[in-house]
Amino acid sequence: MAEVILKKVEKLYPNGFKAVHGIDLEIKDGEFMVFVGPSGCAKSTTLRMVAGLEEITGGEIWIGDKMVNNLPPKDRGIAMVFQNYALYPHMTVYDNMAFGLKMARTSVGEIDKRVREAAEKLEITSLLDRKPKEMSGGQRQRVAVGRAIVRKPDVFLFDEPLSNLDAKLRVAMRVKITQLHKQLKAEGQTATMIYVTHDQVEAMTMGDRICVLNYGKIMQVDTPLNLYNHPKNKFVAGFIGSPAMNFIEGAIETNGENVIFIFGSSKYVVLPEEMGEKVKGYMGKKVYLGIRPENIGNTITHPEGYEKNFLEGKVSIVEYMGNEEFIYFDIDGYEFTSRIEARKSEGTKYGEKGRFYFDVDKIHIFDAETEENITL
Numbered sequence: 321m322a323e324v325i326l327k328k329v330e331k332l333y334p335n336g337f338k339a340v341h342g343i344d345l346e347i348k349d350g351e352f353m354v355f356v357g358p359s360g361c362a363k364s365t366t367l368r369m370v371a372g373l374e375e376i377t378g379g380e381i382w383i384g385d386k387m388v389n390n391l392p393p394k395d396r397g398i399a400m401v402f403q404n405y406a407l408y409p410h411m412t413v414y415d416n417m418a419f420g421l422k423m424a425r426t427s428v429g430e431i432d433k434r435v436r437e438a439a440e441k442l443e444i445t446s447l448l449d450r451k452p453k454e455m456s457g458g459q460r461q462r463v464a465v466g467r468a469i470v471r472k473p474d475v476f477l478f479d480e481p482l483s484n485l486d487a488k489l490r491v492a493m494r495v496k497i498t499q500l501h502k503q504l505k506a507e508g509q510t511a512t513m514i515y516v517t518h519d520q521v522e523a524m525t526m527g528d529r530i531c532v533l534n535y536g537k538i539m540q541v542d543t544p545l546n547l548y549n550h551p552k553n554k555f556v557a558g559f560i561g562s563p564a565m566n567f568i569e570g571a572i573e574t575n576g577e578n579v580i581f582i583f584g585s586s587k588y589v590v591l592p593e594e595m596g597e598k599v600k601g602y603m604g605k606k607v608y609l610g611i612r613p614e615n616i617g618n619t620i621t622h623p624e625g626y627e628k629n630f631l632e633g634k635v636s637i638v639e640y641m642g643n644e645e646f647i648y649f650d651i652d653g654y655e656f657t658s659r660i661e662a663r664k665s666e667g668t669k670y671g672e673k674g675r676f677y678f679d680v681d682k683i684h685i686f687d688a689e690t691e692e693n694i695t696l
Contacts, residue, residue: 405452
């Protein structure tokens with residue numbers, strides 16, 4: 321078993337700065353867990369504490385059935401892939417991948433078998449005789465991953481391994497690492513992986529579950545789809561998704577029999593009945609409405625004959641993405657982004673006014689003080 325369990329883990333630096341605030345997290349055997357969050361949120365620090373490269377100042381870290389707080393990295397059953405590859409420049413690919421096994425006094429035959437198996441999985445067999453300087457960044461990163469595979473660790477740790485690659489290579493390596501995880505699981509090998517990134521696209525496409533961190537605290541741990549559709553708070557809602565969720569400051573009020581969200585100069589949308597019941601306790605209080613760009617449509621995309629929840633906005637810019645368009649518009653000083661299929665965009669242009677449909681079945685309401693999602 322290669323579970324990783326963090327119990328009340330803390331990191332306090334000598335200068336008094338607390339980087340990690342009592343994290344509790346269970347990573348299942350064979351799971352691909354992604355740590356994601358903005359710069360400075362302590363995702364790499366947390367990973368380095370699991371690896372033993374950073375001392376913990378409180379709590380417990382368990383790998384399998386061992387508490388590893390005081391174990392050196394080499395005894396924790398982990399293999400780490402770094403952002404900067406960390407390959408020996410004077411060694412061939414073969415020797416770089418074999419080095420750790422040689423230090424562990426593994427037999428020559430076993431070393432050769434493991435290196436060639438890993439090279440085949442990563443499609444770098446033809447590179448085994450090359451040195452790092454003779455390869456591209458993507459090839460070097462595959463070698464770094466291969467060096468981790470040959471050790472057959474209990475847990476793989478990835479610290480922003482793709483951030484030095486260009487956009488095309490990032491996508492290719494993202495797919496390769498995801499495939500590798502599935503392949504190792506299919507072969508019955510240990511495949512627990514913890515992957516750190518600041519790129520939420522990587523997180524959404526790679527992880528079985530995602531741990532969203534901010535200021536050394538866990539904001540939410542869930543599957544990619546649940547994070548996207550059911551964010552627990554305003555931070556998670558705004559961090560996950562591209563383009564980012566639109567947020568509007570306003571209040572909950574009633575309009576006849578309807579519960580409404582009102583903002584600006586008496587602009588409002590009518591909330592669905594079930595949602596209205598959930599937020600009635602916030603009547604007159606300041607709240608935030610969150611709506612994703614793809615849930616703001618226009619007169620073509622809205623249900624035929626439906627007149628509710630249309631608001632007029634002035635277009636500030638249109639970004640043409642080929643298959644879709646991002647329309648940025650303004651309502652009473654509030655900036656919005658709408659994401660619409662190109663063939664349904666009505667040819668909206670800069671400076672024009674348009675009517676935009678807000679799909680209120682897909683909105684979220686957040687408490688202005690706690691930033692918790694009160695519509696869940």
